[in-house]
Amino acid sequence: MMLWRQFASEWRLYSRDRVAMFWTFAFPVLLLLGFGTIFKDDSGPKLAVVRVQSPVPTAIDGALDKALTDLQLKVLTLSKSEAETRWSKGETAAQLEPLGSGGGEGYRLRLNSYLMAQAGATAGLVNQAWLVAQARLNGAPEPNRIPVQVESPGHKRSTNYASFLLPGLLGLNLVSMGLFSVGMVNVSYREKGKFRRLAVTPLPKWIFLLGQVLHRLTVTVIQAAILLLVGRLAFGIQNQGSFLNLLFIMTLGTGCFMAFGFALSGFAETSEGYAAISNLVFFPLMFLSGVYFTLDSAPAWLQHTVAFLPLSPFLRALRAVFNDGAGLTGHGFGLLIVVGWALAAFALAVRRFRWA
Template sequence: MKHFLALLTARNIELIRDKATWVWNFVFPVVLIVGIAAIFDDKETALFKVGVVGEASPQIAAFKTTQYLQFIHYPELDKALAKLQHHQLDMVVQGGSEDGYWINDSAAQGYLLEKILLAGDQATTWKKQVVSGRQVRYLDWVLPGILAINIMHSSLFGVGFTIVRYRKNGVLKRLKASPVNAFEFLSAQVVSRLAMLMLAIVLQFVAMHALFDFLVQGAFALLVLIAVLGSVTLISLGLLMASRTSSEELALGILNLLTLPMILLSGVWFSLEGAPALLQNLTLIFPLTHMLQAARAVMIDGAGLSDIAPALLTLSAMTLLFLTSAALRFRWVED
């Protein structure tokens, strides 16, 4: 325990002295959110999204021939109505024994889509129903993605790149000659980075929530749990990358190879709902995907612990795999 505390203290002092790290982890995400708020003012867009539930019918088939509408199929009506309630869909239509449609009474898109729908030949067979709810702004939706990017970069570059630098500069070689073992060293790196990340994420969320009043339907404690588990998973992935790598150029290439697909395909900036099933299944190999799905489920849908349990279990399994592999592969000096 003394070895662990000594390593943890040394690493924390190093982080405190690194002013650039604090600026990047604390200030940059806030600046990014403010910039997005200035650019995206949540005005209505020209693209309408329609949720489709149930069996296809002649009325729905005719409606789907309308141009400039995006149709997304949902297996359950409740899920589609929850999206409509938060303005993530503009209309929901249901087929079956009796065709019906839902609109949000506070959304301009729903009003226009209703006019388009009722202009068809089968207008008299539609049954109208209405839901109400607070709009989910793009800011509400993108916030978890921005915080997750900060966690990802801080975990992979802050831990993985640092260990590679230690190995190249001979720091690990000196530590090998001390009574410190690999488990103590890696544990100190994980705990130090995790503590800094949680402090940064909590302060960022509180500050931005005070400025923009983000929609949070679920429990804040679950968001903290997701952040902690996601951070540990990504830190573990950084340790795995750095377990043997001794070249900073190679480490940079590997880190870019890991981060770029996650930024593009994990749903950070745009939703993959409605994308091909193959692509959606492919993104499940990324820890960031499970973090974002769980965080948005809690914030936007008010999900509970049982609802996000599959994502948390997946992150736990990934953490165990990454840490075990990193411990088995770890080398103090270059091969």
């Protein structure tokens, strides 16, 4: 009863902050619509090569340019000085430049070491184009190529980028809600002395905390429902798995990352301090979760440590259910890790939480 009142009052006060509420629900939708539309083309972004113009173009130059285009490369033809400017800004992944005055004296391909994934793929295609162009000039048969197909890994029934994006948005949303909004709100309330008035009442801390958790959980569920509806209407994305499994995973995730927020808020005296602490946790969690790059080449100890962080098993389970219609059986251990973190963080939160 006490818990229900606390929960209802959280909702009532929350619903009065119209601006915050609007953005909580509208922001992920805008992200989905924005990115989903930009990358609607199923082939995804094309590989591009910067082609430095030969001062005196020859037949081989013409043949090479045609072959590059035929191989689906985006060719950006620039003068030597323009190309150098672009290169020095680091925007170019691969730059093809003639040696000497024209194609007759050969070419050089410069690859950007910061963009190796893109540059490496481009290099392969440029070399193939070079073989094709030479064969065409000599009247020889074109070399055979192994056909290439671009696909998203593991998502057999998903068809577009938006369907890849949506579960990621659901997941990151709730991470940022837990780490940033919940923790920050608590620190600022404490800073302004709003908790002191509660501290002199017999309201148990855990009811106050649990009331907040339940409130945020319902916010997350509504947020997810809106995202799923928009995804379905705008991009025809469907949840491939069971909604119950999805709800279960999201509940676990919300609980876990909110507990993180509560726990961290116990360590900060001021909002500024909290911003620093939460970033300290958020960024390693993000970078080490495998969201942005794989850790295949990282040292073994790091890989073992990372395997026990909560974000990647959570996102993996979410994607598996949503995109592949998988059950939870394959993700038992991963979800157990999430539960473990959630319990540890909540225990720490109750221990560290101070009203004043």
